[in-house]
Amino acid sequence: MAEKENVFTAIADADICFGVYSSEIIDTAKNLRWIQTTSAGMDGRHPPPIPNENIIVINASGVYASQVSEHALPLSRRNSNVAQTNRN
Numbered sequence: 001m002a003e004k005e006n007v008f009t010a011i012a013d014a015d016i017c018f019g020v021y022s023s024e025i026i027d028t029a030k031n032l033r034w035i036q037t038t039s040a041g042m043d044g045r046h047p048p049p050i051p052n053e054n055i056i057v058i059n060a061s062g063v064y065a066s067q068v069s070e071h072a073l074p075l076s077r078r079n080s081n082v083a084q085t086n087r088n
Contacts, residue, residue: 023048026055034058 011017011029018036026032026048032055040061050057 021047026051036060 008028015031016034035057037059
């Protein structure tokens with residue numbers, strides 16, 4: 001419980017919230033202007049409504065795009081080689 005209290009104390013004067021947010025955090029952070037989520041989207045989550053149109057919510061979409069593509073290309077080549085081997 002002490003950790004939760006520390007979060008609310010720290011966020012009270014914060015302009016930015018990074019990570020997961022809740023209605024409690026939004027209500028406590030009176031200076032909040034920007035929420036940065038760590039996920040690529042909000043699928044599967046039901047985020048609380050943002051009561052202030054001046055608060056910007058940004059997700060992390062595309063952050064790992066190049067790393068994923070760099071990983072996928074060798075995997076696709078490997079799978080292609082495995083398919084060739086299985087045909088022979």
